[in-house]
Amino acid sequence: MLTCYQPAAIAGKWLPLEKDGLHDTSNPGLKLLQSPAEALANLPPDNAGNQVNWHKAMEQGLINPRSSLSGAKEPEILDLDILMEDTRGALMVLFPHKVHTQWLDCENCHEKLFKYETGATPISMGDILNGESCGVCHGAVAFPLTECNRCHKIPREQ
Template identity: 35%
Template sequence: MKWLVVVITISTLILGCSPKKADKPLEKVPQRVISRDEAVGSLPCFKCHSYQKFSTPLQMGGVFPHQKHMDAGYHCNQCHDPKGHQHIVVNRNICSNCHNMKIIVFDRTALPSKFDHEAHAKMFNCKDCHPNIFLMSAGATRVTMKDIYSGAYCGACHDGKKAFASSECVKCHNKMKGFEKELSYKVEGMGNVVFSHKFHTTAFSCDSCHPKLFDMKKTQGKMKMDDMYQGKTCGSCHNGNIATAVTDCGKCHKG
């Protein structure tokens, strides 16, 4: 009997000291996307803040059509991950669920260019470009090379340091290869002038001439010898020092 009590006591102590089995991990409950109507009364943000204020583009200076997305039935927590009062993180992949954000074509000029949005999105966050550099609205900004050369838009990065220089035109404008030819200018009373664009682009970068000397469009009939003698247009280089002088007529006027 005594031995039975001892065995029971030892067994109890052993079982009592055994480590407990790990609790079963809690299953992650997927976040439920609530409707716009539910949000007004359910999301804690709107217990203090006006729903209407945050459903309009006022808080971003009119650069993002919040109301249009609200009217389509989307709401804040479908695109944003609220982090208290510090910041609201935008889900960088949410836009591509509806919009084709791969290749954007700029075709308002004679030299269309293609922007690889997908490649840039892999390297940078949305806020690196939007809305400070580009407005979040298609066609809202007319980008000019003059702006880019001054450091705006694409020029904010494409300055030859952060990324390749914006003066490397063929990097974006594929049709530039079509300008590797001779351009003929008709001249009354003198032989026509033949300009080798290919030769000059081999020796100089595009921004050496455009747009400070020549606009990026046809200049037929707009170049005058008087201007060249004053160091303008062709005379900027053809001064007898950098290149042959403009007084050497036979160099350009053939026939």
């Protein structure tokens, strides 16, 4: 049988924690946890991943993630888009620093994943699908890789 990733939600319906296959149902503490349906239903919906558009949720001020564990450090937000053109037949990729630096410190990506220089780090779809490069987060904690057009969105000039 093929084992595959079981989505935590199907079409806006979140599985209760007892049924998600991840939580220990024999643990009495389980009842103390807020259910996903209760926690997530009021956030802007999405039709991929865990059914929440987290970027919109932040823009609308519905969530306010800490920028560091202690919360003491102010986030450094960088508004710099990077166009990635090496996509063969697919639309080109636009990497937005702003959306990322609203959540993530520079060190999450520089320079372990990417050099501080556009084009200096080879990036391929194969690596991403293998959980490297952008795939360290996308498909894991950020929107899934099936959403091609959220990354590939810039047409080439004819």
